[in-house]
Amino acid sequence: MKTLIIEDEQFAADLLADLIRGVRPEAELVGVLGSVEEAVEWLRLHQAPDLIFCDIHLSDGSSFDIFRQVEVRCPVIFTTAYNQYALQAFKVNSIDYLLKPVKREDVAAALRMYDESRQHYVAAGLGNLQGLLQTLQAPAQRPLRSRFLVKAGPSIKVVQLPEIAYFQAEDAVVFLVTHEKKRYIVNFTLDQLEEQLDPQLFFRANRQLLVHITAVREVKPYLKGRLYLLLSPATAEDVFVSSSRAAAFKHWLDS
Known part of the structure; x- marks a missing residue:
């Protein structure tokens, strides 16, 4: 069984590899990739x-961007430390997931599911994967925000969505910038905000910035397919969109 791990945290990747080998000693690990860009290139x-x-x-965005850019014709088991909304989507679409921190019994159960379903995956699994992507992207199913309550000195201020230019992460603090x-x-x-905001209005430019569409004044091509x-x-600081996110960004800006 040839297995690929896509995980940006080295400790988590090493742990998962050890768990897989412990359950399936014959498993061959063909690669460990840490970004959307690496994964797209490897799969191509x-x-x-x-x-x-x-x-x-x-490290450079959501793993779902991988499946938007390249066709993946094998089963995928997702790992996540995030909210129950995503977990329910996996259940509905019959794609297994592992909730972090991953345990040996979770890997064993996931591999049993893989054994049972692999004969039918090409016929049914790819459709399930596309259904998962549509479910996670459907605006109607997201708890979309229209305003934020923020502290302004001794007062509480209401900031409406059209007032927001972007959200910016600095160290461990996230700022709303009008x-x-x-x-x-x-x-x-920023991960939590991504789930609460309309994806037609906000785009995750990079790990530090979640941008409102009205804040984008100009876009310039940059080295290695990036956008400035x-x-x-x-x-x-200068703001760049990685080459792996560039096509999605231009589509978002033009849609």
């Missing part, structure tokens, strides 16, 4: 493995 250049273990949140250059701390991670963004208001 190599024959599909028998099975992929794939984390949802990678078009008027006001900055407010919000008690959410000019935002309003401007950020202190």
